[in-house]
Amino acid sequence: MKRELPSEIGDLLSGAGLAILAKQIVDGFLIGLHRGTRRGTGTEFSQYRSYQPGDDIRLIDWKMFARSDRYYIKESETETSIIVRFFLDASSSMEYREQELKRIDYSALVIASLATLAHRQGDSVGLHIVHSQNRIDTAPKREKNQLNRLYSILESVECEGTWPETTEWITECTSRHRELWIFCSDMLDDAESWRSIREMGEAFGHEMLFFQILGETEQTLSLNGVTTVQDPESREERTIRAASVKETYLENLNKYLEELEDSLTGRRSVHQIFSMNRPVQDLLRAYLQNRSRL
Amino acid sequence: MSFGMTVWLWLTAAAMIPLIIHLWNRRAGKPHILPTFRFLPETSFSRAGSIELHEIWLLLLRIGLIVLVALLLTGLFFEGEKEPLQSVKITETNAEYSEEWIGDGILEISVPTERIDRVGWWKLLEQVDYDYRPGLMIVEGDLNVDRFRGNVPELYADLEWIERDLQEEFWQASWLNLDDSQSGYVQRRYGKGVVNRIEDVQDTPSDSETLQLFIRSDADPAIRRGFEDVSTLWKIELTDDDLPENQIAIARFGDREIVLNRTATGENSMHRVMPGPQFGVNIPVTVMEDSIEVLNPMVQTELTHIPVFWMEGKDELVLNAEPATGFTQWFYAGVAHQLLKTATGIDETITPEITEELRTALTAEEVSTAGLVERKSASTWLFLLLLLMWTAERILSQRRDM
Numbered sequence: 001m002k003r004e005l006p007s008e009i010g011d012l013l014s015g016a017g018l019a020i021l022a023k024q025i026v027d028g029f030l031i032g033l034h035r036g037t038r039r040g041t042g043t044e045f046s047q048y049r050s051y052q053p054g055d056d057i058r059l060i061d062w063k064m065f066a067r068s069d070r071y072y073i074k075e076s077e078t079e080t081s082i083i084v085r086f087f088l089d090a091s092s093s094m095e096y097r098e099q100e101l102k103r104i105d106y107s108a109l110v111i112a113s114l115a116t117l118a119h120r121q122g123d124s125v126g127l128h129i130v131h132s133q134n135r136i137d138t139a140p141k142r143e144k145n146q147l148n149r150l151y152s153i154l155e156s157v158e159c160e161g162t163w164p165e166t167t168e169w170i171t172e173c174t175s176r177h178r179e180l181w182i183f184c185s186d187m188l189d190d191a192e193s194w195r196s197i198r199e200m201g202e203a204f205g206h207e208m209l210f211f212q213i214l215g216e217t218e219q220t221l222s223l224n225g226v227t228t229v230q231d232p233e234s235r236e237e238r239t240i241r242a243a244s245v246k247e248t249y250l251e252n253l254n255k256y257l258e259e260l261e262d263s264l265t266g267r268r269s270v271h272q273i274f275s276m277n278r279p280v281q282d283l284l285r286a287y288l289q290n291r292s293r294l
Numbered sequence: 295m296s297f298g299m300t301v302w303l304w305l306t307a308a309a310m311i312p313l314i315i316h317l318w319n320r321r322a323g324k325p326h327i328l329p330t331f332r333f334l335p336e337t338s339f340s341r342a343g344s345i346e347l348h349e350i351w352l353l354l355l356r357i358g359l360i361v362l363v364a365l366l367l368t369g370l371f372f373e374g375e376k377e378p379l380q381s382v383k384i385t386e387t388n389a390e391y392s393e394e395w396i397g398d399g400i401l402e403i404s405v406p407t408e409r410i411d412r413v414g415w416w417k418l419l420e421q422v423d424y425d426y427r428p429g430l431m432i433v434e435g436d437l438n439v440d441r442f443r444g445n446v447p448e449l450y451a452d453l454e455w456i457e458r459d460l461q462e463e464f465w466q467a468s469w470l471n472l473d474d475s476q477s478g479y480v481q482r483r484y485g486k487g488v489v490n491r492i493e494d495v496q497d498t499p500s501d502s503e504t505l506q507l508f509i510r511s512d513a514d515p516a517i518r519r520g521f522e523d524v525s526t527l528w529k530i531e532l533t534d535d536d537l538p539e540n541q542i543a544i545a546r547f548g549d550r551e552i553v554l555n556r557t558a559t560g561e562n563s564m565h566r567v568m569p570g571p572q573f574g575v576n577i578p579v580t581v582m583e584d585s586i587e588v589l590n591p592m593v594q595t596e597l598t599h600i601p602v603f604w605m606e607g608k609d610e611l612v613l614n615a616e617p618a619t620g621f622t623q624w625f626y627a628g629v630a631h632q633l634l635k636t637a638t639g640i641d642e643t644i645t646p647e648i649t650e651e652l653r654t655a656l657t658a659e660e661v662s663t664a665g666l667v668e669r670k671s672a673s674t675w676l677f678l679l680l681l682l683m684w685t686a687e688r689i690l691s692q693r694r695d696m
Binding site for chain 1: 325326327328329330331332333334335
């Protein structure tokens with residue numbers, strides 16, 4: 001059964017550019033809801049408040065004291081920018097297509113939108129295209145051109161191989177600063193490897209968002225009659241009768257998803273499953289909810 | 295069980311559609327990419343290729359649905375008890391097709407010569423005997439011994455044989471008396487004999503003493519025989535009279551006199567019946583194309599034949615032929631009958647006439663009503679069955695997601 005796709009997905013399918021779409025999505029979303037700043041010392045004036053015992057006397061505005069003969073602390077908005085790293089799974093299974101929409105294209109749009117939002121909040125954004133054959137790294141930067149660079153890379157992603165079996169590579173994608181890691185993947189590999197990633201991230205002190213992008217058919221096995229199915233990574237083919245295998249399939253899938261949930265959920269990490277027909281704004285909302293905790 | 299419209303039986307071929315869809319669904323087509331492949335149970339793969347029981351039921355239901363729709367369209371009906379026909383007359387014809395009609399309790403079947411040559415008389419009679427169970431079968435045609443092949447069948451009916459050679463060309467004509475219009479129809483074609491229809495004249499005036507019919511003394515013998523047929527039918531006397539040159543006959547009823555005129559038209563052999571008050575008849579015959587109200591649709595294909603009589607203007611009947619004797623007799627019997635009816639003012643309807651020989655056969659004491667079969671439509675039962683099967687199909691397909 002076909003569902004109506006969100007408008008931005010329709011635009012994506014009709015060939016609209018990733019940059020324009022991402023900006024449109026973010027513009028139409030939660031601009032102003034989250035400012036990404038906190039009060040403290042900084043360059044941009046925020047307010048005066050009375051001096052309280054315990055405040056650093058270096059913060060007293062002496063000019064104000066001269067005018068009013070009272071002690072005031074000058075507060076400015078301080079920026080809380082962090083490094084946001086996006087990890088896009090580019091294994092063969094990301095080529096999966098439903099209603100003409102490829103999982104990799106949907107994921108690229110999600111990352112482009114999240115990166116746009118993060119960049120507007122003053123965060124440094126970086127991107128890592130990951131699969132077993134190769135990895136494309138774009139170091140996090142705040143500069144204006146960074147977004148265009150990301151858009152360009154996301155638009156030319158090619159899928160091959162599998163998700164890396166080992167996790168050592170992740171050490172090459174981190175810094176000593178506070179970071180937010182956002183993973184976009186189908187996460188249909190070994191749950192243990194994902195657990196390792198989560199543990200490594202926690203060891204570095206980073207926050208992590210694991211967005212698992214799945215298709216409707218994958219989640220429900222809504223195939224008719226006898227169908228030949230193929231594993232995109234191993235290329236193995238088998239003929240199944242969907243109605244007969246559906247029950248066991250869903251049982252196996254849910255068991256794995258529970259295991260994955262267990263592996264990815266931690267003090268600093270969140271795991272969420274999204275269908276490919278969900279509006280991208282839903283992921284932005286999830287991002288903001290978790291971003292505000294940082 | 296019979297079909298009203300067999301042409302829809304072709305639709306049963308559509309019963310192949312579910313089979314084709316079924317096979318199409320099972321074809322080894324482009325595989326469906328499924329990244330969650332590894333969650334599929336191993337044990338199910340080997341059983342996927344075999345047809346499961348519910349699939350067979352579903353397939354049969356879908357085939358049955360199409361067949362039922364086809365049967366509904368064919369107008370399937372059940373036949374009631376057949377009342378045996380008293381007699382069937384089987385006439386050999388050199389036309390290319392068969393015709394069947396029922397006239398006053400006799401079923402008349404004209405069978406093409408080619409078919410008789412092919413199957414033989416015995417086979418044909420056996421089939422007619424089986425189909426209609428008549429008490430008597432009158433067989434008319436070429437009864438050469440070469441045409442009786444095989445063993446003599448055991449027939450329910452008695453047989454009566456009439457030997458007759460086929461001629462090259464005959465007139466076949468019909469008067470048709472319809473509910474709303476009167477029309478005449480004559481067709482020149484290859485056929486066997488003259489096809490006539492007649493209704494019993496129930497409205498013969500009781501005071502027939504005053505109805506008189508005169509014919510000119512030197513009338514053509516064929517015309518005279520036609521008038522004689524009619525006078526017998528009306529139970530009046532046909533009287534010879536020295537009528538003027540252009541008059542054929544006169545009908546008198548009380549002080550009313552109706553004259554039938556005739557004008558020779560020379561080489562093209564046209565006979566004209568001139569109408570008009572006091573000296574002619576008004577035979578309301580429509581033009582040929584409009585008049586054809588045939589019982590057998592095959593006749594309609596013969597419209598290209600040369601018309602032999604038609605109305606010239608409103609009231610003038612034109613006969614464009616040198617008719618065969620039998621036809622002339624028949625034709626003038628009809629005209630004479632109309633003449634008498636016009637004179638008596640009974641009605642203006644053309645009533646067709648028949649030859650003496652045929653009339654004798656028809657009025658035989660043994661004649662009974664033809665065995666028209668009572669039909670009970672099967673559509674209600676078919677519709678109920680269709681509804682039932684459709685419901686079952688919906689339930690089964692939804693449960694099995696097929």
